[in-house]
Amino acid sequence: MKPVLQVKDVCKTYPPELPGGSEIPVLRQMDFTISRNSLTTLLGPAACGKSTLLNILAGLDEADSGTILLNEMDIHSTPRSRRTLVFSSQTMLPWLDVRSNIELGLRVNQVSAENRRIRAEEAIYQTGLSGYEKHLTMDLPPGLRQLTALARALALEPEILLMDEPFTNLDAQARLVLQKRLLRIQKEKPRTILFTTHDMDEAILLGDTIHLLSPRPGTITTSIPVELPHPRSHHAMTHPTFIQIKKQLMDILLV
């Protein structure tokens, strides 16, 4: 099967912050592919270029060199809403309620009112936000707010869903709940997802494939397929395969 996303030899360097300073190389020869309906995790330390890569894929930044193909076409030919990004920070608009936040993306993309309602309803159901439609997002706890961000992205029905450390800023309990929700979404209606994290457990639990990134400038050092059975739950964290992958990752990281 053809991969949905092909990233070939992508490099990115930021200009110096101060005149006379040195350039900051962030990405070096990034190379990987993502197959349809799989969840790929990019595991790497803070500031290793994960966000830069996702920003490039989402169309919020440009690569210096390399090729990126989405469905075998140059990624620029796919509108940004079809490769939408879920941020780690709070990006729900505080003047809109949950439903309007979710529908806004559809509204600006000229989806009819009827279809907007259906798609928002489905996203709300999938993320378990039923009953919160009329709440202003700032009245919700951070976990539910981040679920709204996920629902907003799902409603856009993207070719590839980009998630940039979406659970990093949540408390440990909310993080477990959202991980569980994402596993359930992947079980019921799998999507193509690229997910970054610096949490080893999260990378193994959620990922079908893990790409381990080096510190800046980021490049993939190791790729590990996660052969844990689906559907998964947090019980998988005691599975021998899980422990073996974790050990393998530690051996690489703690050299």
Add this chain to the structure above:
Amino acid sequence: MLNNRTPYKGHSWLVLSGLALFFCLWCLFSYSGAVNPILLPSPSRVANECLRLLCKGVLLRFTLASMGRVLIGWSTAVLLAVPIGIMIGVSRRAAALFQPAILFARYIPVVALLPLSMLYLGTDNTQKCFIIFLGSFFQLVLMVASSMQAVPRDYVRAGATMGMANKQIFRHILLPCAYPSILNDTRITIGWAWTYLVVAEMAGAHSGLGFMIFRAQNYLATDRIFLGLILIGFIGVLTDYLFKMLIDVLVPWKKNI
């Protein structure tokens, strides 16, 4: 300090005591004779003067004249400053075109423009409103521009990843997000408009509370001066209060932030 969403809530007795303290000090110094009554008129004398001028009809006429000038000068400033401020806030080209000139103009004291304004426009209401306009316009433009620039970048990025074009980001993200602080900017500016009203009525005026204050100086009628000051303060507080209520009604989501 930790919870100051509605700063006075549950403290109405403190609000009253604060005002009462002020009033008591005034009574103490004036009725005891500690201060020359010409310099500090007693509350009863100010009240008397208030009644007298009310009966003559002058007070109402002067108050309305001043309020009218403030309203016209200030609302012209709002009508022009808000769109220009928004443009400066979102477009680098507009900023390059307008901002340096406005920064320059802002530092020219409005009082120093009184002679020119009278030379150009005479001493009628147009000139008074123009002075108020000058006093509020330049400040407001810069405040509105910075309110636009204060929109969190993450909201703009979120708009972009939802597929919004620049126009849509402006309409769906920048404007609704900056709208409450722009309202607040106009609220702050109306206070300044009152300051410049008094400046405008310093010279060449025949009516208004500022005029009343300056004329009273010639007759050493300090009771009338006090009356004018208290009235202006009172109108200011009332306007501010009404504005805050309006903002609460128009942007309920801002209360909880």
